[in-house]
Amino acid sequence: MxxxxxxxxxxxxxxxxxxxxxxxxxxxxxxxxxxxxxxxxxxxxxxxxxxxxxxxxxxxxxxxxxxxxxxxxxxxxxxxxxxxxxxxxxxxxxxxxxxxxxxxxxxxxxxxxxxxxxxxxxxxxxxxxxxxxxxxxxxxxxxxxxxxxxxxxxxxxxxxxxxPGDGAKAKLVNNLLAAVNLAAAGEAFALAERLGLDAKTVLDVVCASSGQSWIAADRIPRALAGDFAPRAHARILTKDIGLALDCARGVGQPATLGVAAQAVFARTCALGWAEEDDAAVLKACRQPDTT
Known part of the structure; x- marks a missing residue:
């Protein structure tokens, strides 16, 4: 073949x-x-x-x-x-x-x-x-x-x-959840740092506890190490959230958390990190929101 x-x-x-x-x-x-x-x-x-x-x-x-x-x-x-x-x-x-x-x-x-x-x-x-x-x-x-x-x-x-189209729908459901989980992880680990905690130790706690998610376990360790080389660009997941929200609106399904995650990713891109790894949401969450 x-x-x-x-x-x-x-x-x-x-x-x-x-x-x-x-x-x-x-x-x-x-x-x-x-x-x-x-x-x-x-x-x-x-x-x-x-x-x-x-x-x-x-x-x-x-x-x-x-x-x-x-x-x-x-x-x-x-x-x-x-x-x-x-x-x-x-x-x-x-x-x-x-x-x-x-x-x-x-x-x-x-x-x-x-x-x-x-x-x-x-x-x-x-x-x-x-x-x-x-x-x-x-x-x-x-x-x-x-x-x-x-x-x-x-x-x-x-x-x-x-x-055709059935797979795309399932992928957007997955990516909506991935984006919500990653945005939440960025917010949580920015809070851990602001509280004066050792973020890597907190990561160990989360990965062994109820706050664990696959995307946080994959992205947050390299974000804490300052590694934002793009495996998956921030702009890509930002695009995917928009597609998922379009699907939700098309069938009348509320997506409150998706809208919140979209705002976090849009801010990440607006701050200049669109071409970095989507783990750059942690950097965005570290920045004070002046809007």
Whole structure:
């Protein structure tokens, strides 16, 4: 199976390197030379455009940042849909609005492409190891046919529903909760510091007690160490909160804590840390809010 990956940032590049290590024929496309050079060194082929990549592979995986970027690489003038998709598949791994997934799947179907909605979670280290979580929305027969590839990419894998868009909805529910937990952790550890406590000792307490959350246990240790190198940019989770809140408004579901978390992340970005790791919410919580 020949696999193409469009968007080789933190997650996409890790996925490409994982597949190459397992002997998969991989073609990549990105707007930046650096990640493409790394992928080429690992044995991947670099395509000049999404259309060129699509013509050379059996499965296209998109891991770009936004719905607009996903539409462009799939449906644009030089996009995947310009190639005949008969017998071939697009896997959308980006966290984007369910409506964007549904729209892309519809357009791709007109060019004979099948679409699997498969947002991912877990960070670059898990993507590199093939152990990231995957939330799958698509035809059960399609999912079954892709089982060997999906097994190389992620574990656990959750079949959310039979339609593209189902996976995106589940991912946004997850990311809303992750954002609320991380914003709360930033606030709690800023308070611990202001109270004169040793934050690392408090972290040990929290991780062994009822305040524990996966995202706090993952992010707060490096934040306390002053390590804000981006594994997941603050702007990305900020975007995801907005998408989740849009979904909530669309079905009339209150999301009071989500709105509060959105404000914390928006402030983190406004203070200049949008391109840092989302653990930078701790820095924002340390700053007095003068608004």
């Amino acid at each position: 020949r696999v193409g990956i469009i968007g080789i940032g933190n997650m996409g590049l890790a996925m490409a390197l994982n597949l190459r290590e397992r002997g998969v024929d991989v073609t990549v496309r990105d707007l930046r030379d650096g990640p493409e050079r790394i992928a080429r060194t690992a044995g991947a082929t670099v395509a000049a455009s999404p259309a060129e990549l699509a013509a050379a592979v059996d499965v296209v995986i998109t891991v770009v940042g936004t719905g607009a970027e996903t539409r462009e690489v799939l449906l644009g003038a030089d996009g995947v849909a310009t190639a005949d998709g008969a017998g071939r598949v697009v896997i959308i791994c980006s966290t984007i609005a369910p409506d964007d997934v549904i729209a892309c799947a519809g357009h791709l179907a007109r060019a004979s492409w099948q679409t699997l909605d498969a947002p991912i979670s877990g960070g670059p280290a898990r993507a590199r190891a093939g152990s990231m979580s995957m939330m799958l929305g698509g035809d059960p027969a399609l999912i079954a046919s892709l089982a060997p590839l999906l097994a190389m990419l992620g574990e656990p894998r959750f079949v959310i529903g039979p339609h």
